[in-house]
Amino acid sequence: MSAEETAPPVTAFLLIKTMPEWLAMTPEERVHAFGTEVMSVVKARTTGVRSRFYDTEFYSTRVTDVWVWEADDHEAYQLLIDALRETPFWDRYFEVVDLLVGTENGYARTYNVDPVATVST
Template sequence: MPAEETAPPVTAFMLIKTTPEWLAMTPQERADAFATQVIPAIKAKTTGVRSRFYDTEFYSTRVTDVWVWEADDHNAYQLLIDALRETPFWDRYFQVVDLLVGTENGYARTYGLDAVTTVST
């Protein structure tokens, strides 16, 4: 019996820039804001999403951070964005500069090819 194919996860690179309001907070106030205002909204509205956070302000003035999201499917991603938009994260603490959304190795699945990857030894 062939393995059942599932839709590939959706990956979103959320390019964001801090606002003066966010920068005016202490580091502890920032952590508390995420813990009490942002994370609970995400958990209440969606499942099947994971994230990683990258600081880029050392190298860029236009984008200070990149929040990488992986969602099980497009619906989970849409629920995530809806949840974020209802928190101070969106346009108050951060300006969302751009959203780059895709699926890993989509071309390979489309054309039945092996994915091109690199390994450094």
């Protein structure tokens, strides 16, 4: 299968809100808990996933953070969500407000057209 024929990665935007238990920890305790209780499980149970974390609490009270995950395929994404649900991340440290999942430029592949995107100058 050529690069053009491979399935596009799955991108998931996890809209989350911090919970009181998370906020009661010191920053050092949060970093430790996230590494040992959340990310260690994700790393042990998944492959083909990458993430970025965005703070939004400066502008929103409903969603305090957005965790963007890119998975190589739907199976990798499902394993990721299963792993997260088995950690204190899910509904203990954070409330998952919403999950927005998609593939970049899906319409362009469907209709065989060039994607519409802006280019930085």
